[in-house]
Amino acid sequence: MRFIHLADLHLDTAFRSRSREIREELRHASRRALESAVDRAVKEEVDALLIAGDLFDGETLTLQTERFLGDALSRLGQAGIQTIYATGNHDPGSSSLPGGEISWPEGVSVLREPRPERIEILRDGRPVGAVTGAGHATHREHRDLSRSFPTPTPGLPEVGLLHTQVGGARGADAHHLYAPSELSHLERSGYDYWALGHVHVRQALSDDPPIHYPGNTQGRTPRETGPKGGLLVELPPAGSPRIRFLELGSIRWERLMLDGLAEEERIEGLSRRIEAAWREARADDPGTGRTRWILRVELAGASLLHRELDREETREELCNVLAASLGLLAVDLRTERLRPAQNVADHLNRTDVLGEALRLAHRLAGPEGPSPSEALELDESELAGFDLGGGRSVDEYLRGLLEGTDADLLDLLLDREAP
Numbered sequence: 453m454r455f456i457h458l459a460d461l462h463l464d465t466a467f468r469s470r471s472r473e474i475r476e477e478l479r480h481a482s483r484r485a486l487e488s489a490v491d492r493a494v495k496e497e498v499d500a501l502l503i504a505g506d507l508f509d510g511e512t513l514t515l516q517t518e519r520f521l522g523d524a525l526s527r528l529g530q531a532g533i534q535t536i537y538a539t540g541n542h543d544p545g546s547s548s549l550p551g552g553e554i555s556w557p558e559g560v561s562v563l564r565e566p567r568p569e570r571i572e573i574l575r576d577g578r579p580v581g582a583v584t585g586a587g588h589a590t591h592r593e594h595r596d597l598s599r600s601f602p603t604p605t606p607g608l609p610e611v612g613l614l615h616t617q618v619g620g621a622r623g624a625d626a627h628h629l630y631a632p633s634e635l636s637h638l639e640r641s642g643y644d645y646w647a648l649g650h651v652h653v654r655q656a657l658s659d660d661p662p663i664h665y666p667g668n669t670q671g672r673t674p675r676e677t678g679p680k681g682g683l684l685v686e687l688p689p690a691g692s693p694r695i696r697f698l699e700l701g702s703i704r705w706e707r708l709m710l711d712g713l714a715e716e717e718r719i720e721g722l723s724r725r726i727e728a729a730w731r732e733a734r735a736d737d738p739g740t741g742r743t744r745w746i747l748r749v750e751l752a753g754a755s756l757l758h759r760e761l762d763r764e765e766t767r768e769e770l771c772n773v774l775a776a777s778l779g780l781l782a783v784d785l786r787t788e789r790l791r792p793a794q795n796v797a798d799h800l801n802r803t804d805v806l807g808e809a810l811r812l813a814h815r816l817a818g819p820e821g822p823s824p825s826e827a828l829e830l831d832e833s834e835l836a837g838f839d840l841g842g843g844r845s846v847d848e849y850l851r852g853l854l855e856g857t858d859a860d861l862l863d864l865l866l867d868r869e870a871p
Contacts, residue, residue: 453573453581453609456493456698458682459504459649460668461486462542464517466509467672474746474782478672478703481744483520485669485700489682490524492698494531496684499573499580501528504649504666505540505588505615513554522557529559536571538563539587540615540649541630563587563613568601581687584643585613588631598633604642609687612643615650621665623653626675638663644687652676654697662693670701674748674784677705679739703744703781708733711753714793719766722757723773730778744781749774752789761787789856796858809861817854824850 463482467475493501525535537560556562561571563585570584582605586597597614604610616631617624618638627650638646639658646663654667666683668676680701686694708729716722726749739745751761760766771783800810815821816828825831825846838849 453500453611454496454498454684454686455500455502455573455611455647456489456496456498456682457502457504457647457664457666457685458486458489458669459615459647459666460506460540460652461503461670462506462509462668462672463521464509464513465672466512471782477744477781478670479517481701481703482670483517484702485681486521486524488700488702489669489698490527492684492700493528493533498533498684499575500534500536500583502583502585502611502613502647503535503537504613504647505538506542506649507537507540508543510542518554521554525560526557529557532575533559534571534573535560536563536583536585536613537561538585538613538615538649539589541588541591541593541628543588565589566593566595566597566600568597570602579608581609581611583611583613583647588615592628593631594629595631596633596637597631598638598641601641601643604644608689609644610642611687612638612641612646614646614648616648617650618648618657618663621651621653621657622655623651627651635663645685645693647685654680656695662695664695666697670703671705674705674707674746677707679704699740702742703746704739705746705748706733707748707750709750709752711751713751713790714754714756717756719757719760719770723770723777726774727777745778746782746784747774747778747780748784748786750786750789753791754793755790756793758787758790758792761785761790791856791860806861810858813854813857813861817851817857819851823847824854 461482464479465482467478470478489501528535563569564587566586566589568584568586570582572579573581573583584601598616601612614631616633617627617629618633618635620635630650635657639661644661648663648665651665652668653665655665657663664683667680669680669682671677671680679699681697681699684696684698708726710725710729713722716725730747767785767787771785774780774783796810799806801807816824835846835849838846
């Protein structure tokens with residue numbers, strides 16, 4: 453049995469924080485990733501396309517996307533390729549949501565219910581394997597759906613299809629704990645392959661049996677860097693499985709972190725530093741011929757340009773220059789970790805407000821210092837950004853906030869001393 457394993461397409465994501473032009477580019481890229489998957493499925497003559505949840509991003513679906521989806525999946529049906537789609541937490545099968553409203557083409561099986569359903573995969577009318585999958589009926593499925601999967605039928609390859617958060621998976625902490633499952637149970641279940649979705653980081657949780665997250669097909673945020681796509685899987689009746697990554701996303705997000713900028717005196721020089729660092733980064737990872745890039749540049753450390761880069765118009769101009777010179781779709785410049793080119797140690801012994809503030813910040817931010825919550829008389833209920841279930845103590849959270857405070861104090865109070 454040969455199939456393509458996709459997950460987390462998130463069609464019609466709003467991308468509200470982006471400009472109108474970039475929003476349209478990213479929405480189109482999400483559709484284009486599915487189109488590329490269909491092209492590869494037809495070319496590779498696979499038996500099925502498996503979608504492990506979050507085909508949609510929510511209740512809003514544009515007419516353009518609905519028509520596109522119908523046309524794309526119809527092509528698979530006409531080529532004799534089955535599509536099996538198990539809903540995820542973003543697209544449960546309520547009749548009020550896209551998963552319940554679409555008139556699906558022939559050859560598409562939509563698994564909306566938590567109760568597992570087994571579907572035979574046919575080639576020229578003969579079974580070559582089977583897929584058992586379960587869907588999310590609600591936006592917050594907290595049961596371990598994998599526990600209700602039946603014991604596979606011996607003989608032909610059997611695949612489990614599920615949108616789940618497997619404990620210990622890399623990147624799982626960035627997602628809600630929906631349909632949680634345990635790797636040890638999946639490994640003992642008897643299935644020849646688990647096609648998973650929900651975690652957007654591509655990874656193999658197990659090689660025997662293969663248990664895979666393909667990652668999302670198209671990156672959506674600066675955190676989702678690197679090539680994105682799906683997996684081409686072959687499960688022969690005998691022998692080892694063969695699994696190959698297919699790059700499908702046409703827009704890639706990347707991050708570039710630069711420090712050691714203390715000697716840079718002009719914006720033009722900084723621009724050249726960034727351009728050189730970007731070209732070096734791409735030397736070993738140039739993308740495909742159709743890749744377009746959105747770059748986040750994060751500047752850190754002491755800089756003589758700190759004050760100038762505080763100006764929004766300066767940052768915007770630099771971003772536009774970089775995008776044009778490097779041929780990028782967009783550039784986002786982050787300067788929160790920049791600090792003035794001042795030596796904090798030179799001011800720690802001052803006997804004025806600045807010295808007192810610096811010494812207090814050092815004591816509270818250091819791991820050996822007093823409890824920040826006790827020293828500042830703060831209760832966790834007063835901290836709007838503190839996540840009670842995030843695994844960090846309130847003091848760890850406060851020390852994170854205090855990191856870099858000494859540089860901010862230098863910038864603020866030394867500026868007030870200036871004539």
